[in-house]
Amino acid sequence: MITLSSDFGSPYPAAMRGVLLDSCTDRLVDISHTFDRGNVDSAAFWLREILPYFPPAIHLVVIDPGVGTDRSVLAVRVGEHAFVGPDNGVLYPVITAFDQPWEAFELTTYEAESSTFHGREVFAPLAAAIANQGVDRLETIHSLEPASTIKELTFPEPTITASSIRATILAIDDFGNAITNIDGNVIADQFGQSVSIAGSQVAIEQSYSFVEPGEPIVTIGSHGNVELAVNDGRGDRYFSLSTYDEIEIQV
Amino acid sequence: MITLSSDFGSPYPAAMRGVLLDSCTDRLVDISHTFDRGNVDSAAFWLREILPYFPPAIHLVVIDPGVGTDRSVLAVRVGEHAFVGPDNGVLYPVITAFDQPWEAFELTTYEAESSTFHGREVFAPLAAAIANQGVDRLETIHSLEPASTIKELTFPEPTITASSIRATILAIDDFGNAITNIDGNVIADQFGQSVSIAGSQVAIEQSYSFVEPGEPIVTIGSHGNVELAVNDGRGDRYFSLSTYDEIEIQV
């Protein structure tokens, strides 16, 4: 099984599907091809949240704003999973989320007809090679050598005091929910209470429909982090938030 | 075979794919993940139009604005098909469209780590369990008990007189075609004629390109209902229509 993640929109992912299917018979499963363009941090967040739900698979990840530069091409083994992608940090959070040892390999040489589409030219062929050789035999793949280091990407931590939390928005989902870096446990015993954000009182509740349509809510999203949302509306617009904005919550 | 329908956009459906693939080997087929957010009626219309084209399958449907509340979790058997979704009416039109007896079951207990993503925590695991047990053995699945009633959802009927039709827009498709609740047979013998809508004459024709680009048209859509459309344009904008708007057509 090979999962596919990119910020390509459409139709470029289909070229990667063609390359994969031309050389292996694995099942292909799309994660998303509408990750924020070139936003390595946001994609890294989503991959950490989603890929661990999969059974052992090869995860092809092409969020690669540095395509055509000298950033490395990685293959990383974690248990029975393999991750293929650029060495820009996008793989780091999901790799380390497995709580298992991992081994990183680097593609030391490759040929690419196009300098602007390594997804098709480099990453997909590498994923197909891994599918054919087996995740346990990464070492046997041509030009794949142990990597001495890989780029680490960590998410900012919130600043929590007795009266306030200073948080960062890690991602906005398609519902417009603004996902903070605050662990949900911080508010898990406060359902029914409220906080103050930018001078307004906002209810803390267990799920969106606990407040009226159009009303804001602080809740715990499915990723376990605190979310700023609006029932039947968009939290990002209500609170005027974008990815990586900071926000102050008075508790 | 398991079909997937939601209003999640991206990338949340991938978490459901992971959960499914982690516990069953069925083929996964996407219906749509861009159904109007929280619009149970519109999704119910589309599912009724599309799912009957499929061979026997398990249909996982997560349009669930009441997630985290006490709405029931349903599994419904119709012939060799099974439908899994919330008890908010979204399944009712497609279930009853098969013209076969159906049996509804309710998940009486379940655990969900997240109160905001039952698609991943509750519905997908239930669909996988049905895939593994077999649609004919729904009764053997843990905590699945016969449901006494399920929520019924019916579409409004148009008011038809000798000189006018008062209709409701059931859905807008991605082309901008405004789909009414008028049975296409009402106009099937009037191709080449016209009707009056909001004071303008609009041609009744068999397909979009029977009128010039940019021109409005009344036609019969692929669902068999009367559509208000524009050739190479958007009927919803031309006629200023949204889902559930009412419209008067002078015949």
Add this chain to the structure above:
Amino acid sequence: MITLSSDFGSPYPAAMRGVLLDSCTDRLVDISHTFDRGNVDSAAFWLREILPYFPPAIHLVVIDPGVGTDRSVLAVRVGEHAFVGPDNGVLYPVITAFDQPWEAFELTTYEAESSTFHGREVFAPLAAAIANQGVDRLETIHSLEPASTIKELTFPEPTITASSIRATILAIDDFGNAITNIDGNVIADQFGQSVSIAGSQVAIEQSYSFVEPGEPIVTIGSHGNVELAVNDGRGDRYFSLSTYDEIEIQV
């Protein structure tokens, strides 16, 4: 294997998936369902770029603004590939890109319950029939007769002089890259130099990140054509370009 291409958006492609799966067991692979609405030329460009990466397959293509008119329904065999689509030119560039002999067949009679959705009523059933009979036995499919001619679609050629190139934009991709009809070889020896477009100097570089975020760039896209792009931005907006616009480049 059956690939699916359309300009339907969502959820209409799912009805085609249902029809296909109801009568064949082939793997289904999406190319794109967000090709520009009714834009035969742009879809023809993308299909020529992408489908040749696939192993032998049946390629179902429904970009069909003339649905319901008397345009023919084609099945074309090229080597072990088959292409199914309307005779409006959309298949021509990809068919001829294989540099192999091809044979075109025409569906002489068909029944369609809907005049507005031949993808579901005519094209998908034909693709399924080919999947079941075999690409090498197209001749045995009911009502499929050799076609005397098919509609040819060719892309405009640029006008190149010693001091300028007058080019046409063939397509805009989802990144906003404006893809010209200029062969990339024309600039392949000029990386590091610049051209003048509408009075501004624009760098010619090997890939997007060779210029600063927000800066324009002339590069060779993954299709081998010259692209007008912006690093971490949209070339179409920067240069105010749409598909089929003409542009003058001073070299």
